[in-house]
């Protein structure tokens with residue numbers, strides 16, 4: 182683990198709580214999908230929690246994050262409530278997107294998450310657009326684009342990085358490199374798989390880090406955010422990580438023969454939640470009692486979100502097209 186000395190204790194606790202909240206919430210969602218209670222397609226984030234938590238611990242409410250089809254972790258780490266998220270997964274009117282969006286289209290502008298989209302790389306230019314608006318308005322907010330390695334296959338990704346660097350926009354590009362784009366390994370998609378290196382082509386700093394190490398994600402993002410706020414322009418941070426479950430849904434991809442048990446198990450041994458927990462216990466930032474109490478609180482919060490989602494009404498079908506942009 183990286184040196185934790187520079188990270189305030191309150192921040193370490195906040196990151197740990199966010200990661201545990203994401204993990205437990207998604208474990209519950211996985212069970213609910215298996216029971217056919219949640220039928221909305223969910224791309225689960227389990228295994229990647231250190232990225233969302235480490236990045237968002239550096240952000241203010243007025244910094245905006247843009248997410249993808251794998252959105253739950255970003256929403257929770259940015260401060261989104263579990264009731265609004267669970268209700269959205271049930272397609273209920275009290276969901277964060279009014280029940281019209283589902284897992285892949287979470288929106289919570291009040292916490293600084295204007296939107297997420299399943300179009301691969303679709304929100305990367307939106308983040309740059311927000312950053313352009315911040316700089317024109319002379320605000321010191323930053324925008325963050327979360328995306329998978331699959332986004333690097335898209336032309337708009339290159340155009341956006343070029344434009345953002347040219348205009349020195351306050352935008353941080355966070356690549357969650359989990360080695361697969363649906364069922365394609367990275368090496369089958371990219372001629373040069375070193376994603377962080379591509380930043381050099383745009384005159385932008387690019388760095389590849391251990392995305393399962395919450396300290397490293399936090400420290401790297403801290404510098405990038407500080408530079409972006411000071412008008413020094415964008416940065417690309419490639420976080421090496423791994424999704425434990427299949428591309429979509431609660432099962433693993435092992436039956437598809439695309440990734441092996443050994444690989445999955447090796448990554449599970451690098452569990453980001455467990456790593457942070459072990460380190461914080463060792464450094465006495467948290468105690469065993471604190472950890473148990475927090476887990477109980479989170480479980481109670483999830484149970485309340487579940488009850489809320491079940492009881493919530495469905496949205497008015499007649500309003501559905503009214504929300505489509507024309």
Ligand SMILES: Cc1ncc(C[n+]2csc(CCOP(=O)(O)OP(=O)(O)O)c2C)c(N)n1
Nearest residue numbers: 251299300301329330331332359361362363
């Ligand atoms: C423009 C576009 N092309 C293809 C798809 C189909 N698709 C959905 S998810 C996905 C792969 C995404 O992989 P990655 O960006 O690495 O994210 P991950 O699922 O690994 O988190 C693809 C190709 C899409 N949604 N949008």
